[in-house]
Amino acid sequence: xxxxxQNSGPLxxxxxxxxxxxxxxxxxxxxxxxxxxxxxxxxPELIMFIYSNGDKEDGRFxxxxxxxxxxxxxLIRDSQPSDSATYLCAVNNQGGxxxxxxxxxxxxxx
Amino acid sequence: GAVVSQxxxxxxxxxxxSVKIECRSLxxxxxxxxxxxxxxxxxxxxxxxxxxxxxxxxxxxxxxDKFLINHASLTLSTxxxxxAHPEDSSFYICSARALAGARDTQYFGPGTRLTVL
Numbered sequence: 001x002x003x004x005x006q007n008s009g010p011l012x013x014x015x016x017x018x019x020x021x022x023x024x025x026x027x028x029x030x031x032x033x034x035x036x037x038x039x040x041x042x043x044p045e046l047i048m049f050i051y052s053n054g055d056k057e058d059g060r061f062x063x064x065x066x067x068x069x070x071x072x073x074x075l076i077r078d079s080q081p082s083d084s085a086t087y088l089c090a091v092n093n094q095g096g097x098x099x100x101x102x103x104x105x106x107x108x109x110x
Numbered sequence: 111g112a113v114v115s116q117x118x119x120x121x122x123x124x125x126x127x128s129v130k131i132e133c134r135s136l137x138x139x140x141x142x143x144x145x146x147x148x149x150x151x152x153x154x155x156x157x158x159x160x161x162x163x164x165x166x167x168x169x170x171x172x173x174x175d176k177f178l179i180n181h182a183s184l185t186l187s188t189x190x191x192x193x194a195h196p197e198d199s200s201f202y203i204c205s206a207r208a209l210a211g212a213r214d215t216q217y218f219g220p221g222t223r224l225t226v227l
Contacts, residue, residue, distance in 0.1 A: 032214055043203045043221040044154070051212070088154070095159075096142055096207050098216055102153050 003027060006089050006101035014109050019076040021104050023089030026070070032092035033065055033072045038103070039085045048074060079108045112138050114206045116219035123194055124227055130190045131222045133204030139184035140206035144216065145177075148201045160187040194226045 004025045013019045021035075032051055036044035048063040050056045050072065056063045062075040076083055089101040113136040123129050133143055143160040158179055159167040166179035178190040187206075191198055201223050205216040 034215070036218075041201075043201075043218045046215065046217060049213075049215055092214055092216075096214055096216070097144070097156065097159065098205075100154055 002101075003099045004089055004091050004101040006087075006104045008102055009105040010107050011104055012107045012109060013079050015079060015081060017079050017108075019079045019083065019106055019108070021074040021076075021087050021089075021106065023072045023074075023101055024070055025072070025089075025091045025099075027091065027093065027099075028067075028070060030070075030091045030093065033063070034090040034092070034098065035061075035063060035072075035074045036088040036090060037085045038088060044088055076106075079106075081108050081110050084108045112206070112208050112215070112217040114204065114217050114219040116204055116222050118222060119220060120223040120225075122225045122227065125195050126193055128190055128192045129194055129224060130188055131202055131204075131224075133187045133189070133206070133219050135185045135206040135208075135217075138206070138208050140187075140208065141184060142207040143181060143187040144205045144207070145179060145187075145189050146203045146205065148203060148221075154203065157189075191224065194224070196226045199224055199226045 006023050035048040037047050038044045050063040050065045060077045064073045086103040086105050088103045090098040115134045117132045141162045145157045146154045157172045160179045160181040162181045168174045181187040203221040205218045208215050
């Protein structure tokens with residue numbers, strides 16, 4: 001089992017819809033969780049981090065964490081074509097290394 | 111937010127030459143920086159962990175004598191690809207670890223695209 005798993009997609013949603021991206025992790029002791037966005041040919045950009053169970057909202061983005069289920073998700077409301085990118089889920093292990101999922105490709109159709 | 115720069119943004123070199131890539135944290139101090147490599151359509155691959163004032167820790171399968179890492183200050187880490195070959199052509203990305211209280215976050219540089227002819 002991979003340490004961090006994501007559906008590779010592509011996930012296609014129409015403009016204005018809610019995009020839901022999911023991630024599971026295997027290390028029950030993980031404490032910090034991140035979502036990065038990576039446009040093609042660019043480096044990853046941090047868009048959300050979450051440490052506590054529950055929801056965290058920032059603009060159109062909401063991160064959800066459920067440590068009991070070892071599950072973290074990212075919701076993007078009112079999706080825009082500019083949101084089309086690969087979204088990387090990452091978990092911080094002891095020592096500060098990030099363990100990445102394989103990424104989910106999101107395509108928002110106008 | 112935390113800003114990390116890389117220089118150069120792209121480089122083309124001949125086979126057998128060495129290339130140095132710089133990674134700087136511009137508005138925070140980073141005792142730890144990380145170097146990644148990414149091939150087209152593939153995931154990020156961690157190459158090494160760079161610690162200020164000490165030797166880098168390399169991931170399994172990464173040649174430490176080929177990829178020299180120096181972290182001479184709290185804001186600068188360098189990666190030197192020695193005797194580069196075409197198979198070293200890739201997108202090299204650094205990240206800097208920012209610690210603030212309980213927060214432990216990595217911010218990525220914009221990356222350096224290396225092409226070895």
